[in-house]
Structure formats: structure tokens, C-alpha cells
Amino acid sequence: MPRQHGSSSNFGGTLPSNRNEGLRMPRFFKRLFKFPQMDFEMAIWEMTSLIIAPKKVFRSIYYHKQTKNTWHRPDPSFTYLLSFFLLLTSIAWGLAYADGFSRVLRITLVFIFVHFIGLSLLVSTLAYFLVGRLLGPGVPGLPGRRRQGLFVQPGEGEQLEFGYCFDVSIRAFFPVWVFLYVIQFLLMPIIAKNYFVSIFFGNSLYLLAFGYYSVITFLGYNALPFLHHTELLLSPVIILTILWFASLFGFNLPKHLAPVLWAGAGLRKDV
Known part of the structure; x- marks a missing residue:
């Protein structure tokens, strides 16, 4: 996929004069509870675009890089909004497939802090150390290696930021x-059957979910001009497609896999 941008190191931006201004991560923590300053409208637009046209979400990062001199957006509005949506869905799953208030509360905590936040932190940490080092600039035609740091320092060349990895992970989720x-919750009484139509549509939900995750992850890192061979991040789509086709011969993912995934949250095994 061709990139429509150059490879300038600062994209017309001005480097901070003070070294402390290059520490970007503390800005994120300072804005954690400044709700009036959060751009929830932007977060809603991103959520809509992630399904319809995910490539649009990462086009605005160049303007952000020019004005803020960082790829990472220190705005937790997307995280808060998706956590709120997970709260609503966890209550729905709990009322339908759990017994008692304590289990509903457990499902809520697991959905938000394990499935969403925990998994996103794990994936972003792995991506920070693997993508930045293996797909960074190096020998032409080969994966390169580059020095990285948790915080961007002024005067240094472009580098992969941990905050940006987290941005990509939560949007891919x-x-x-x-x-x-x-959708799986709404269709569970239908897709959990052993009919071919049920297996086809139920298994296709998993293919779409993890396929979108891989594509959005690829688009996120492909938008960075200093990374190369980002098309390798699309390789899971091929594996997922093969597994999806093989599962159509009688393995119902919603019936067999959903209870395993949700068991740690306290849902009954007869989901």
C-alpha cells in the first residue's frame, strides 16, 4: 500500500527548546481526569471510521506530528468511551449468562481491565519492542534496527513511541x-446451533473481528514513514482465513470458543 507522505524528520514542525518538553508520556497522565479537554466527538468519529474506512483514522496523525511533535495523541477520550461501552455490554452479558451481582461485577472488571486494557498493554508492549526494532530503518530491503526509548527526546531521529503503539492497540480492539x-451477544441463541448456516455466520464473526484487528494494526504502523515492510503485519489475515475455512467443517466457534474466552470473567459454561 503506497504512502502519500514524505520522510522528513520533523514534517515542518519545530523541535522543543527545552529537553523536558520532549517527555510526552506525562502529558497523557496529566489529562486522565481533565474531561472538559477531551475530544469525545473525535473519538466517536474514529469509532465510526474504524468500521467503514479505517485508513482515515490515521491520516490526521501528520497534522498532529507537525503541531505537537509527537505521533502519540495524549487524549484518553477513546479509552474512556470504549471502556464505557464495555461496561454496558458486560452488564448485558452478566444479566444473560451469570448468576448474582458479584459475578456481573467480576465480568465488568474482566472485560474492561483484562480483555481491553490488559490485552492492549500487552500487544502494544510487544509491538513497541518488536515492530520498532525489526521494521525500523536499516539496510535497504531488509528489516532494520533502531534505538528506542519510552519517551521522545528532542533532537533525536524519529522513533516508535510506546504511546502510539497503545493508540493503535486500543483502536484495533x-x-x-x-x-x-x-453482535455475537445478540445472535448467540442462533449462531450457537450446529447448523451449517449458524457455523458459517458465527465463525465469520471471529474472522471479521481478528481480521479487522490485523488490518487496523497494519494501517497504524504503515502510517509511520520510518517503518518498512509493514505488510508483514497482514500475515495473520492469511492464517485466520485458513483457520476459518477449516472450521466450517463442523467446529462452531461461538459454541465452543466463546465459553472458554468468557469463563475467566465468571460466565456460565452453558453460554
Whole structure:
């Protein structure tokens, strides 16, 4: 996929004069509870675009890089909004497939802090150390290696930011929430049957969820001009497609896999 941008190191931006201004991560923590300053309208637009046209979500990062001198957006509005949606869906799953208030509360905590926040932190940490080092600039035609740091220092060359990895991870999780937490819940009485139509549509939800996750992850890192061979991040789509086709011969993912995934949250095994 061709990139429509150059490879300038600052994209017309001005480097901070003070070294402390290059520490970007503390800005994120300072804005954690400044709700009036959060751009929830932008977060809603991103959620809509992630399903319809995910490439649009990462086009605005160049303007952000020019004005803020960082790829990472220190705005937790997307995280808060998706956590709120997970709260609603966890209550729905709990009322339908759990017994008692304590189990509903447990499902809520697991959905938000394990499935969403925990998994996103794990994936972003792995991506920070693997993508930045293996797909960074190096020998032409081969994966390169580059020095990295948790915080961007002024005067240094472009580098992969941990905050940006987290931005990509939480946005890639949104389609997973749509297909596996919302649509699967609504269709569970139908797709949990052993009919071929049920298996086809139920298994296709998992293909769409994790396929979207891979594509959005690829688009996120492909938008960075200093990374190369990002098309390798699309390789899971091929594996997922093969597994999906093989599962059509009698393995119902919603019936067999959903109870395993949700068991740690306290849902009954007869989901």
C-alpha cells in the first residue's frame, strides 16, 4: 500500500527548546481526569471510521506530528468511551449468562481491565519492542534496527513511541468489541446451533473481528514513514482465513470458543 507522505524528520514542525518538553508520556497522565479537554466527538468519529474506512483514522496523525511533535495523541477520550461501552455490554452479558451481582461485577472488571486494557498493554508492549526494532530503518530491503526509548527526546531521529503503539492497540480492539461483544451477544441463541448456516455466520464473526484487528494494526504502523515492510503485519489475515475455512467443517466457534474466552470473567459454561 503506497504512502502519500514524505520522510522528513520533523514534517515542518519545530523541535522543543527545552529537553523536558520532549517527555510526552506525562502529558497523557496529566489529562486522565481533565474531561472538559477531551475530544469525545473525535473519538466517536474514529469509532465510526474504524468500521467503514479505517485508513482515515490515521491520516490526521501528520497534522498532529507537525503541531505537537509527537505521533502519540495524549487524549484518553477513546479509552474512556470504549471502556464505557464495555461496561454496558458486560452488564448485558452478566444479566444473560451469570448468576448474582458479584459475578456481573467480576465480568465488568474482566472485560474492561483484562480483555481491553490488559490485552492492549500487552500487544502494544510487544509491538513497541518488536515492530520498532525489526521494521525500523536499516539496510535497504531488509528489516532494520533502531534505538528506542519510552519517551521522545528532542533532537533525536524519529522513533516508535510506546504511546502510539497503545493508540493503535486500543483502536484495533474496537472492531473486536463490535463483532464479539455486541453482535455475537445478540445472535448467540442462533449462531450457537450446529447448523451449517449458524457455523458459517458465527465463525465469520471471529474472522471479521481478528481480521479487522490485523488490518487496523497494519494501517497504524504503515502510517509511520520510518517503518518498512509493514505488510508483514497482514500475515495473520492469511492464517485466520485458513483457520476459518477449516472450521466450517463442523467446529462452531461461538459454541465452543466463546465459553472458554468468557469463563475467566465468571460466565456460565452453558453460554
